[in-house]
Amino acid sequence: MTRATGWAERMPAPPAWWNDFATHLAGHRHPIYAADIVATTARLILTTTAGDPRTLLAHAQRNAPELIGALADFFRTHGHLDPPPHLADSRAAARRARRIEDTPSPLRAQIEGFANFLLLQREQAQQLGLHPNHLKTIEIRLNTIRDLALHLHPEGHISWASVTTTDLESFLALAPDRRASHLAGLRQFFSYAHRSKAVLHNPTDPITAVQQRELHGPTRTPGQQRTLYERWATNHDIHPHEAFIGLAALLHASTITELRHLTDIDPHRHSVQFPGRSVHLPLDDTTWKALQRCLEHRRQLGTGNPHLLVTRLTRTHRGPAGDESRSFVSG
Numbered sequence: 517m518t519r520a521t522g523w524a525e526r527m528p529a530p531p532a533w534w535n536d537f538a539t540h541l542a543g544h545r546h547p548i549y550a551a552d553i554v555a556t557t558a559r560l561i562l563t564t565t566a567g568d569p570r571t572l573l574a575h576a577q578r579n580a581p582e583l584i585g586a587l588a589d590f591f592r593t594h595g596h597l598d599p600p601p602h603l604a605d606s607r608a609a610a611r612r613a614r615r616i617e618d619t620p621s622p623l624r625a626q627i628e629g630f631a632n633f634l635l636l637q638r639e640q641a642q643q644l645g646l647h648p649n650h651l652k653t654i655e656i657r658l659n660t661i662r663d664l665a666l667h668l669h670p671e672g673h674i675s676w677a678s679v680t681t682t683d684l685e686s687f688l689a690l691a692p693d694r695r696a697s698h699l700a701g702l703r704q705f706f707s708y709a710h711r712s713k714a715v716l717h718n719p720t721d722p723i724t725a726v727q728q729r730e731l732h733g734p735t736r737t738p739g740q741q742r743t744l745y746e747r748w749a750t751n752h753d754i755h756p757h758e759a760f761i762g763l764a765a766l767l768h769a770s771t772i773t774e775l776r777h778l779t780d781i782d783p784h785r786h787s788v789q790f791p792g793r794s795v796h797l798p799l800d801d802t803t804w805k806a807l808q809r810c811l812e813h814r815r816q817l818g819t820g821n822p823h824l825l826v827t828r829l830t831r832t833h834r835g836p837a838g839d840e841s842r843s844f845v846s847g
Contacts, residue, residue: 517538517539517542519551519554519555520534520535520537520538520554520558523554523555523558524558526558526562527558527561527562529567531561531567532567533569533590533594533596536590536594537554537557537590538550538554540589540590540593540594541553541554541586541590543818544589544818545586553583553586556580556582556583557572557580557583557586557587560572560575560576560579560580560583563579564579569587569591569596569597570597572587573587573588573591588832589832592832592833593820593832593833604651605651608651608654608655611655612631612654612655612658615627615655615658615659615662616628616631616658616662618662618666619661619662619665619666620665620666620669622669622673622674622675623665623668623669623673623674623675623676624665626676626709626712626714627658627661627662627665627705629708629712630657630658630661630705630708630709631654631658633708634649634654634657634658634704635654637649638651638654656697656701657701657704657705659701660697660698660701660702660705661701661702661705663687664684664687664702667686667687667690668683668687671683676706676709676714676715677714677715677716679715679719680719681719681720681721681722681723683719684702684719684720684723685723688702688723688725695725696725696726699720699723699725702720702723703718703720706718706719706720707720741766744762744766745763745766747762748762748763748766748802748806749763749802749806752809755813756806756809756810756812756813757810757813757825759806759809760775760803760806760807760809760810760824760825761775761825763802763803763806764799764803764806767800767802767803768797768799768803770790773791774790774791774792774793775790775824775825776823776825776836776837776838777790777791777823777836778790778791778823778824778825779822779823779824780796781807781811781824782796785798786798786799786801786804787799788807807824810824810825811824813826814826817831818831819831819832820834821833821834821835822834823835823836823837825837
């Protein structure tokens with residue numbers, strides 16, 4: 517902290533994050549190493565006059581690569597690398613525009629109206645406190661209708677009113693493994709087109725897609741399950757994440773998505789509430805002990821990430837394990 521103060525006095529205008537950076541290093545790095553990072557970072561700032569986090573990281577990548585880890589760790593933890601407000605929305609709007617532009621012009625107007633309809637639905641759901649469609653879901657729907665238009669136009673269709681059930685069946689046959697997903701998009705589009713008087717009837721009505729919802733993967737025999745239980749319950753040499761994930765899946769039917777996003781833990785009732793479930797789930801003693809090992813592992817990482825399962829990669833931000841959306845790209 518003394519060295520950070522001294523270097524700040526030499527700078528014409530220390531970055532607004534400078535003191536926070538020194539405090540972060542004091543809590544996450546050995547004092548000698550932290551002091552060296554402070555000095556090297558200060559010299560880089562004075563040399564390049566770069567105070568913006570992304571610009572400074574770009575200069576560090578070229579001139580002081582030993583700083584990348586410490587700087588990226590701090591900037592991610594304190595939100596300095598978060599995208600600017602509304603950047604995700606503007607990028608999503610550009611992707612939607614490209615999909616609409618890729619559609620043959622005679623069929624384009626209805627797809628543009630459909631995109632606006634989906635966005636209006638999303639906005640209304642947000643205002644009502646419901647679960648709005650993700651921007652990615654809207655893109656998937658537009659992808660389906662764009663691909664349908666590209667399939668129909670060479671066959672002479674210049675209006676959605678001429679599309680028949682047979683035409684849709686021929687399109688769905690192009691990707692049998694995605695029939696259910698494609699049909700969901702077709703139903704939504706033609707329902708909108710019917711309400712807007714673009715088509716006289718909904719050609720998706722007679723079409724069905726059977727979805728296999730039961731488990732089709734291999735299952736372990738009772739003997740194998742007992743062996744795994746003994747491993748996870750008694751072997752403390754394995755990683756705490758393996759033990760908790762295994763026991764939670766084996767005994768409580770937890771999915772990997774529920775486990776990755778788990779943040780709600782009640783220490784008094786020895787229970788957790790998985791995302792998407794409406795009640796707290798009491799855990800047995802063995803699973804609760806495995807959860808405590810995960811909490812201790814999380815404490816040793818010194819992270820501000822609120823999720824139970826934290827890795828060396830996710831300890832520097834607040835996203836769930838396996839989340840790649842926060843990865844840093846310099847420049």
